[in-house]
Structures are given as structure tokens and as C-alpha cells.
Amino acid sequence: MVVFFQVIxxxxxxxxxxxxxxxxxxxxxxxVEGGPLPQPFWDWAAxxxxxxSFRDIDDSLDEYSIGWVSVKNMFDSDFAxxxxxxxxxxxxxxxxxxxxxxxxxxxKVVAKEEERVKLEKEIPKLSRSMRLxxxxxxxxxxxxKSVPIPAVYDLCWNLSDNTVLLxxxxxxxxxxxxxxxxxxxxxxxxxxxxxxxxxxxxxxxKEDRLDNLKPSVLV
Amino acid sequence: xxxxxxxxxxxFIGQEFLAxxxxxxxxxxxxxxxPGIGDITVIFEKHxxxxxxxxxxxxxxxxxxxxxxxxxxxxxxxxxxxxxQARIMFIKGDYEFGVTLAAGLLEFRNxxxxxxxxxxxxxxxxxxxxxxxxERIALFEELSKLVNNLFRMFLEIxxxxxxxxxxxxxxxxxxxxxDA
Numbered sequence: 001m002v003v004f005f006q007v008i009x010x011x012x013x014x015x016x017x018x019x020x021x022x023x024x025x026x027x028x029x030x031x032v033e034g035g036p037l038p039q040p041f042w043d044w045a046a047x048x049x050x051x052x053s054f055r056d057i058d059d060s061l062d063e064y065s066i067g068w069v070s071v072k073n074m075f076d077s078d079f080a081x082x083x084x085x086x087x088x089x090x091x092x093x094x095x096x097x098x099x100x101x102x103x104x105x106x107x108k109v110v111a112k113e114e115e116r117v118k119l120e121k122e123i124p125k126l127s128r129s130m131r132l133x134x135x136x137x138x139x140x141x142x143x144x145k146s147v148p149i150p151a152v153y154d155l156c157w158n159l160s161d162n163t164v165l166l167x168x169x170x171x172x173x174x175x176x177x178x179x180x181x182x183x184x185x186x187x188x189x190x191x192x193x194x195x196x197x198x199x200x201x202x203x204x205x206k207e208d209r210l211d212n213l214k215p216s217v218l219v
Numbered sequence: 220x221x222x223x224x225x226x227x228x229x230x231f232i233g234q235e236f237l238a239x240x241x242x243x244x245x246x247x248x249x250x251x252x253x254p255g256i257g258d259i260t261v262i263f264e265k266h267x268x269x270x271x272x273x274x275x276x277x278x279x280x281x282x283x284x285x286x287x288x289x290x291x292x293x294x295x296x297x298x299x300x301x302x303x304q305a306r307i308m309f310i311k312g313d314y315e316f317g318v319t320l321a322a323g324l325l326e327f328r329n330x331x332x333x334x335x336x337x338x339x340x341x342x343x344x345x346x347x348x349x350x351x352x353x354e355r356i357a358l359f360e361e362l363s364k365l366v367n368n369l370f371r372m373f374l375e376i377x378x379x380x381x382x383x384x385x386x387x388x389x390x391x392x393x394x395x396x397x398d399a
Contacts, residue, residue, distance in 0.1 A: 020355060024317075026328040029363060072348055086349045089356060156356050165359060169326045193226050194233035194325045194370075201371040202378065209378040215231040216386055218238055219297050219393065 019167040020071055020091065020154035028174065029197075030164040030189040032157065041159075042085065045185075049084060052184040053077040054095045057148050062099075065148070066180055069095045074152050090157040094177050097148035101139060110138050153177060164189055226323060233322030234270070234301035236373050241302065242389045253368050260310035261369075266319065267292040269300035279303070296393045304328075309365055316362045327366075332358045 019025050038044040054067030054077040070076040070084065071093045084092050113134050114126055126134070154167040155177060166177055166189075178189045190196070198210055243251050244261040251261050269292060271278045280300060282292040292302070302322060309316045317331035335354060342348075376385050 024329050024331050026330065027359065028324065028326050086352045091352055169328055192325065195225055195229035197325060197370060198232060198374050201367060202374055206378055216235060218389055219299055
């Protein structure tokens with residue numbers, strides 16, 4: 001039953017995909033810091049993206065995997081169906097697969113196992129170390145049975161002005177993409193919050209005025 | 220300054236931008252003249268989130284209503300609350316964008332892009348896919364630039380000498396809207 005609901009979750013995530021390619025979308029804006037970009041750029045990018053492409057964990061016991069896949073197909077980490085190069089842009093999806101065990105399920109199975117061990121050993125109470133061992137063993141067993149839950153976030157890197165649109169507004173996705181981008185390209189993503197956008201739009205000559213702004217009373 | 224402190228301390232810039240844009244959108248019946256670009260249409264619609272205070276004393280008010288004048292939201296404004304999120308429609312030429320702008324981080328949420336001819340082509344041919352991707356990116360960037368242009372217009376006024384007279388106009392507008 002647990003596996004059934006996990007599969008439903010996976011289908012739900014895939015069906016409700018909304019991002020760069022279709023549907024309505026939400027995004028945040030970043031600048032890319034730390035250049036200049038190495039040359040020849042596309043050879044360098046190909047090597048980096050390949051080294052950090054997504055590795056499937058369906059047939060392993062790993063709990064977590066993160067990497068790049070094609071925006072067209074979350075199962076395509078070789079970019080066979082759509083290239084990540086589109087004009088002056090790199091378009092990628094960050095895929096994160098994670099095995100999870102719900103705390104309610106863990107609690108239930110652990111309680112069942114504790115009762116079984118008590119009966120087997122004919123003891124009224126389990127020691128703290130025994131209970132910890134049971135909990136860890138059950139957690140590992142349940143994780144191995146669980147289907148990794150995927151999440152996919154699209155990203156588009158404008159190479160001419162070194163900006164990135166991330167098609168998510170989730171804080172967790174933002175942190176994950178910042179880390180994966182840094183690991184892949186050794187470049188930093190800087191979230192363009194209003195104050196930083198303002199600095200870029202106004203230029204250095206108005207920096208002092210911007211720094212000294214205080215909130216206004218609108219009533 | 221650390222980015223977390225920067226977001227918190229300068230949060231008011233995004234909020235005041237939304238309040239100014241709301242005022243600007245109603246000043247000339249939805250038409251806003253962008254320097255060097257011309258008139259665009261800006262309509263605040265059906266959803267607004269206002270905030271007041273920080274930390275434990277933080278209050279939020281959500282105002283919804285199709286085709287309303289967001290009267291309750293304006294009342295909130297006169298009580299010192301500031302807009303944190305607003306659903307806005309932008310019309311530039313033949314293009315119509317819908318977006319929920321969030322002031323704190325300047326996030327673009329639930330973006331609705333204009334309908335285009337190429338978007339109807341569902342072919343999996345790599346060239347068609349690349350064409351669709353490039354077209355969608357161009358539209359997202361068009362919206363991003365549009366908001367940047369409006370933000371720049373606000374910032375020029377906000378950091379300039381005109382701000383005190385613009386602020387008086389905003390105060391009169393919100394008070395008048397509630398009295399009406």
C-alpha cells in the first residue's frame with residue numbers, strides 16, 4: 001500500500017509538471033557570478049553537464065540523487081531527445097530523487113517489531129539501545145522498499161547577459177540548484193532580490209541614494 | 220550585508236514598488252507610459268496580499284474578488300499595511316501577460332504567457348522543441364524586462380526629488396479610493 005501511494009505521488013508530480021515548456025509557470029531570477037566563462041565554452045559546458053548529469057537510483061539502495069536531465073524528458077540524462085543548447089541559452093532540468101518514509105508508517109512498523117521482539121525474547125521491556133537498533137533497522141528496510149520520489153525544476157541560463165531563470169519559487173529547490181550549479185560550473189547564482197535589481201538598474205552613480213533609502217509612510 | 224539581512228532590511232523597496240504601481244495603474248485608467256517604450260496597460264486584478272509589522276506582530280490580509288476595485292486592500296493601505304503580493308495583468312501591444320508579483324524576493328508566480336501560434340505546435344521534432352523553448356524563454360524575458368522597466372521608472376522617482384510630490388499623490392489616491 002505504501003508503494004502504491006508513492007507511485008501515485010510520482011504520477012501526480014509528473015502530470016502536474018509546469019515550467020519552462022508548458023502551462024503557467026513561476027520563476028525566480030539570478031545573476032551568474034564568478035566568470036569569465038572558459039573557452040571553448042560549449043566543450044567545457046558539455047563536459048561539466050555530463051559529469052553532473054542525473055544518476056538513477058531506482059535499482060540501487062541509495063537514498064538521494066541529484067543531477068541534470070533534459071527539459072523535455074526527465075528520464076533523459078544523456079540529452080538524446082533534446083539538447084541543453086538552445087540558441088544563446090543553456091536549458092536544463094534539475095532532477096532530485098529521494099526515498100522517504102513517512103513518520104506514521106515508521107512509527108507503526110517499529111511498534112509492531114518491538115512487540116514481536118519482546119515476545120520472542122520473553123522480556124517485558126526493551127532497553128533504549130535495543131529500541132534504537134530496531135528503529136534504525138526498520139527505517140533502512142522501509143527505505144529500501146520505497147520508490148524514490150522525483151522532483152524536477154527547469155532552469156534557463158542566458159549566456160549573453162549571464163542571468164538564470166529558475167522555474168520554481170520553493171526555497172528548498174533554490175538551495176539545491178545553487179549548490180548543483182556551483183558544483184557543476186564552479187559559478188555562483190545570486191538571487192536577484194529587489195535591492196540588488198535596483199542597484200543594477202540605477203547604476204553606481206545612484207548607489208548612495210539607494211543605500212540611504214528609508215521606508216515611506218504611504219498614508 | 221548578508222543576503223538574508225538585505226532581504227529583510229530592504230523589503231520595503233519591493234512593497235513600495237507594488238503600491239506605487241497600483242497607484243500608477245489607476246492614475247490614467249490602466250495606462251502607464253514607459254519612457255522610451257510608450258503606453259502599456261497595467262491592471263491589478265482579483266488577488267492581493269498585504270502585510271503589516273515584523274516578527275511576532277506581523278499581520279497579513281488577503282483580499283480576493285474578480286473585477287473588484289480591491290476596496291478592502293485599499294483600506295488596508297490606509298491602515299499602514301503594504302502590498303506583499305499582487306496579481307497583475309500587463310498588456311503590451313498584442314501581448315497579454317498575467318503574473319502574481321511577490322514583493323519580498325521579486326518572485327514571478329503563476330505566470331500566464333500570451334497565446335502564440337508556435338505554442339500550438341506539439342511536435343516532438345528537435346527543431347520544433349527548440350523553437351518552442353526559445354519562444355517561451357523570449358516571452359518570460361519580455362515580462363521580466365517589462366517589470367524591470369517599471370521598476371526602474373519607480374526607482375528614478377523614489378531616489379529623486381520628485382518622490383515627496385509622488386508620495387502625496389499616492390496618499391491622496393488611497394484616501395480618496397476608500398472614501399468613494
